[in-house]
Amino acid sequence: MEHDLYDLLGVSRTASLAEIKKAYRELARKFHPDANPNDAAAEKKFKDIAMAYEILSDDEKRSQYDQFGAVGSAGSPFQGAGGISDIFEAFFGGQSPFGSSGFRGQQRNSGEDVEITLKITLEEVVNGGEAEFTLELALQCETCTGSGSQNGESELCGQCDGHGQLQQVRQSILGQIMSTTVCPSCQGFGTLIIDPCSSCGGSGVEKAEKSFSIEVPKGVDSGITQRLSGMGPAGPRGGASGDIHVRYVVEQHSRFSRNGENLIEQLWIPVTSAALGAEIEYETFDGMQKLKIPAGSRTGDKFRYSGLGVPRLQRRGRGDLIVEIVIDTPQNLSKASKRLMIELAEELGETIEEKPKRSRKSKQNE
Ligand SMILES: [Zn+2]
Ligand SMILES: [Zn+2]
Structure with a gap:
């Protein structure tokens, strides 16, 4: 997203949450795909303002954006538990105010989005790493390179004159109501394939397995979703590919637990070490560290390794590693x-x- 998020919503940098909400609501109605059929510019605008709203309506994300500008959260592929459609639902009570064709109804030519769950270890969260997964999804047909046509020829659809949709006018007590439906002959493409491809039957896509290898974003947490733009299923007849939403689940670690950006370990030590003091080799995600336990330490005493905790997602810096002493009574x-x-x-x-x-x-x- 190259625009300034405040400009996108038409609000000042000091706008209150209420002002941001109001601006978003007005713009969302204006640019909603259902209100602007087949208008790619409006659709892009709608997505941009939704993303701007998602960031600016969240105190933490907003301050990140203010701090780091376009380098920080702007255009961030990360979303919290909710996505754009969730925001939309929050506003309009789960019902599209523009009829029943739905949020994605206009993206006839685009591939669908898919969501996967990816299990990662806490160590990968701290140190990063490569995660691999395989999906079976629609890929562009190699025979017809996605066109769906054997010889590349198509003709204008006679039923809709190439518009891809049919308009109907109804009379109601509120006056004339115009409704739009997808053309049943061409399924909205506006053209008909004369000689369908023998491999894909004219759809332009074929199901196949595809392997992915992605960088685990340092600092990611369970419930956070990363959007892999355009890496999802191919759209029919040469349409754009959908997105893959990777929802992360971080596995429990045998030693460390996570509290925000801090790592915590409860370390059991012998009563003699606690009484006499000890210096031990302590293994962290950053290698061996010296841990000095002073004589007379008690259960609950904490030792802190500054900066050896969890990296901040898409930001600089790391939290701390905190070691909490528990005295192991000899049995x-x-x-x-x-x-x-x-x-x-x-x-x-x-x-x-x-x-x-x-x-x-x-x-x-x-
Ligand atoms: Zn084909
Ligand atoms: Zn048609």
């Missing part, structure tokens, strides 16, 4: 250990409520 003590513990308790002046009886002690410990 199943041997006779000798138990004696030392009692000795220690006595040395520290601690009272032991239940002193083991000498006569039974040996049996208890076997």
Whole structure:
């Protein structure tokens, strides 16, 4: 998106959320594809304003955009849990205000969008990586290179005179109502194929498997969807390809959990290390680090590795890695250990409520 998002919505950079909402609502009605049949410019405008609204109506995305301009969120292929159609639904209660032909009704010639779920590891979120997946989807027919025609010839559709749609005028109590339907002869293409391609039967597309390899965006989180523009199913008869929406699911990690941009590990250490202090080799996604546990550490004490957390999605910087100490109480003590513990308790002046009886002690410990 090369335009300024504020210009797109016709609001000032200091516009309130209410002003942004109002501007979007008016523009969305004006440029909605159903109100502008077969108008590619209006359709593009509609998508642009929807994207502008999606960013500017979200405090966090808006401040990112203000900060980084076109380099940051503008034209971002990422969406949160909701997409443009969700915004649209939020406004119009799930019903298109422009009749029943629907949001994508006009994109007759474009391939459909598909959504896939991609499982990735937390390590990939932190360090990035390549993710691969295979889809069976409509691809351009190689025999006719998508035209659907054996010899490349087609003729103007007689029923709609090449318009691809038929208009009907009805009388109602509100006056004349004009409605538009897709031409049944040419399915909206405006032309008829004279000699359909023998491989694809005239559709211009064939189902086939296709492998994809994409870069995992650093900092991505479960529920975030990435749009791979134009990488989806090919449109019939040479139409543009749809998009693939990749919805990420981050698998649970055995050691680290994620809290926003921070990584957290609860690290169990022996009571002796906590009491005496220790310096241990600590493995992170960024390799081995020294972890110095001071003498006298307690459960809940935290140690922080600044900048070793989760990278910020499409922004600079990373969160922190926080190590939270949990003291591992020794269990199943041997006779000798138990004696030392009692000795220690006595040395520290601690009272032991239940002193083991000498006569039974040996049996208890076997
Ligand atoms: Zn073909
Ligand atoms: Zn027709």
